[in-house]
Amino acid sequence: MTFEAEQLGGSGPELAVLLRELRKRAGLSGDRLAARCNMSQSKVSRIENGRTRPSLVDVEAILRAVQAPPELVAEASALARMANTEWRNLRELRRKGLGTRQAQLKGLEASSTHMRYFLLSMVTGLLATPEYVRASLAHSPADVSKAVAGKLERQAVLHDVSKRFTFLLTEQAVRWPVVPPLVLAAQMDRLSSLSHFPNVRIGVIPMGAETPRVPLNTFTIYDASLVTIETSAGSLVLRDGRDVRASLQEFAEYETCAVFGEEFRARLAEWAAGCRA
Template sequence: MSTDFQQARVALGVRLRELRVDAGLSGRELAGRCGWLPSKVSKLENGKQTPKPDDLAAWAQAVGRPAKLAELKGRLTGLEVTYRSWRRQLATGHRARQEIAAAEHLNSRVIRAYEATVIPGIFQTADYARHVLTHNADLRQTPRDTEEAVRARMKRQASLYEPGREFRALVWEGALRARVCPPDVLAAQLDRMAGLIGLDTVQLGVVPFEAALTITPRHGFWIYDERLVIVETLNAEMWLDDPADIALYGKAWERLDAAAAYGRTAHFLIARARAALDTA
């Protein structure tokens, strides 16, 4: 769980405790008014459990402060907007998440991305995307809407050819070699990557294995203009709009960019990865 999310959940718990104490109620008394076990009150106040909107409504009513519900829900919304679990996002499949990503692309003029383990979605071939989405659905046991999600991802790629947009993508060389699909599918994907180099709206850099680094590759992230950073982890996605967070990820991107190869050297690295498929 992200530190930012946990800190926000603890802060919400502290606020709930303040309201209870101000009302002169013990944890057991509040639990009785809400029809809960006392342990639930403890978990909520100590940031060990994320409250549901109904929990907050019951709490505000129990402490005699129904007017505080709007404040509490605002805190919960802020917490959930920052930390979006894949379980919730993919409850109905992958297509909806692809459409959300498309909307962010359309609302942005300059997108900077870094991926360490996978080809960026906006550059993926349909076959490659199909394998990646299938693996994710298997891991998370989410509904299978793979073909709809693939079509949504391919539709999103139309923005690559729109004048006025700029995609600055960095890929760790390992992502070019990760066998998340059969060799022939990966070969076609690498050909697609090579073909993007030189496109007016795309700046594609590859961070070589041999590069001297001032930052470890770590996880992927996307920076949308200077207003939003989206970070994907195994269990969740974080949407960060705090200026300090955006500046931090911008600095990380610049350090990786300084180590990246472009143009003919990037072509060579892609060709090297493709050649390795023939010798495996």
């Protein structure tokens, strides 16, 4: 099955219809299918009515239970992968308003307990000074006033000690001249200050550090349920458990290469002094 990027995340209704038809073709009631799959009948009903997005594991269990023919196994698996992967085009995000994007991120942060951020090239808005936030959006042709306000408003979540945050930044992300040197030094001071928060862990991967793989993208992991991957053209949202576990493994590998605590703050102080000089 071939598909366009814009189709990602939109195959849920088609998948629901296919799974319902396969169950009926197999002569199974919802209760019997639920028993075979070790899931509740209400969950089967929600999946078949498109109210619950099934994981790839759920879909595989259903396909085995109904003894689906190989060609329909391939079709259903492709639809499930599409349903659990969403593409958010940057042009579309700008059309809807970047402020809307900030509201979506705020909702994700509100519903998550442990958030992990791998920052390849820039400081994220949660850690940024107002000057850095404005400069990071300066290239946008759209009105960014709501986006700036939304980014700064979201920073309040860092004070919620019921939540945990782990930020991994490359040295490039910390030192990239998004703003003039004196403003960049103030941004480094803010990172140092935030690293003292009891629920916030910030580390940097220094230039020259050996990493187990070459990082290609900025990404964020929300608990163990969802990953967003940022590209220059837009963002991918991955919900399949295997994708999330792979991202958690990648994050853990980078975490072993980072410096934290006093060593992290010492490096920030050195770089900030260079900016002020």
